[in-house]
Amino acid sequence: MDCGICLKPGQFDVVSRPRPTEAPEGWVLVDIAAIGICGTDYHIFEGKHPYLDYPRVIGHELSGHVASGPDSGRLVVVNPYLSCGTCRACRRGKPNCCASIAVLGVHRDGGMCARIVVPVGNLYPADGLSVRQAAMVEFLAIGAHAVARSGVGKGDLALVTGAGPIGLGTALFARLAGAEVHLMDLSDERLALARRLCGFDRLHRPGDDILAGDLAEGFDAVFDATGSARAIEAGFPLLAHGGTTVLVSVVKGDIGFSDAEFHKREARIVGSRNALRSDFDRVIAAIREGLIPTDALVSDVVPLADLPARFPALVHDRNDIVKILVTP
Structure with missing residues (x-):
């Protein structure tokens, strides 16, 4: 064969x-x-x-x-x-x-x-x-697992950094969980695809001054799907008090953050690796119901x-x- x-x-x-x-x-x-x-x-x-x-x-x-x-x-x-x-x-x-x-x-x-x-x-x-x-179930299950790990739900503000396939999967399941989903990426092409294919319209570029108005207090969950230590570190200041950073991607190097800011926020950093049977089942059900x-x-x-x-x-x-x- x-x-x-x-x-x-x-x-x-x-x-x-x-x-x-x-x-x-x-x-x-x-x-x-x-x-x-x-x-x-x-x-x-x-x-x-x-x-x-x-x-x-x-x-x-x-x-x-x-x-x-x-x-x-x-x-x-x-x-x-x-x-x-x-x-x-x-x-x-x-x-x-x-x-x-x-x-x-x-x-x-x-x-x-x-x-x-x-x-x-x-x-x-x-x-x-x-x-x-x-x-396509497996790659979507990665995002579903990350969302389950985060605990986000209805009314939460979620930022997904990295609008590739894993980031899009994470964004889709954060939206299904009831969160208001924002996407950030360096690539205008990827952001355009996220808008055109999946209907996401809260789109940002790194360096944008987004902590204003309804976002002034930051996001309840920040999901990193970039694989970039620099992007992960840039996401910590965007986290609301009591919020959670979910590391969906993997980086080979070290990640640094301010301990004082981390404690002030009582923040959580959560690793998300692969997926469980329950995540696969959730994805299969969502596809079957026409939600993806x-x-x-x-x-x-x-x-x-x-x-x-x-x-x-x-x-x-x-x-x-x-x-x-x-x-x-």
């Missing part, structure tokens, strides 16, 4: 590998239907991912049909986070931050291929969704055979796209 493999930084190709025909006990064969390209995949191509060994079959935003067992033929979403089930986090119901987590397409080969083998517990029924919608504009979020659908030629341009033009889906 054909597999999309990043052989080394800057080199992506389609390589033939044997097609799996058997699954060990507790695992199941899944025929992949669609794969979303994530910022992680772009970072792998660029050689910027800190936890990856090459070559690697990429792809962790996956939908497919069960190919073995009693649910054969059923459309499912694949949860790509393989947890150990025994560490303290797993025992406390937090497999998303398992101490020994292995993410498909990062720590082990992913799903940009015709068929994979995954634990049966990592498959969630996607009845009522299309294969394209099901492939999934069609608008799909920028293009690319056959796997065409991806090697197109990958460099996709990496370069990320400001103009939201979600690229690949068909094996």
Whole structure:
């Protein structure tokens, strides 16, 4: 079968590998239907991912049909986070931050291929969704989890910094939670997409003097989806007293803040990693109910055979796209 493999930084190709025909006990064969390209995949191509060994079959935003067992033929979403089930986090119901987590397409080969083998517990029924919608559940679940971690609700003021796919997903679920949502980004193109595709109209650029009028006291929640330490630090002064900063993105460096200002606000800094089954379920239900504009979020659908030629341009033009889906 054909597999999309990043052989080394800057080199992506389609390589033939044997097609799996058997699954060990507790695992199941899944025929992949669609794969979303994530910022992680772009970072792998660029050689910027800190936890990856090459070559690697990429792809962790996956939908497919069960190919073995009693649910054969059923459309499912694949949860790509393989947890150990025994560490303290797993025992406390937090497999998303398992101490020994292995993410498909990062720590082990992913799903940009015709068929994979995954634990049966990592498959969630996607009845009522299309294969394209099901492939978008994972990235939207990242945002849904961040919103759940924040505790924002009706009447709260929320600022999402970074209007890429993860930021948009976070903004969509903050809006569904009842918050007044504002978006901030360096890119006018991304802000324009957020307005046109998702109807967000409270848009800001970094450096704008936004703490005025109804926003004079700051935001109840600031979500960072930029991956920039500088942007995270710039967000702390925008936080209202009693507010919460949610770190959705990950940065390699250190983050600094004023301890006096932090205590004066009785602020919280919350990390948000991956997603839980409840977040996947929330996203699936929202899509099924027509609350997420999934069609608008799909920028293009690319056959796997065409991806090697197109990958460099996709990496370069990320400001103009939201979600690229690949068909094996």
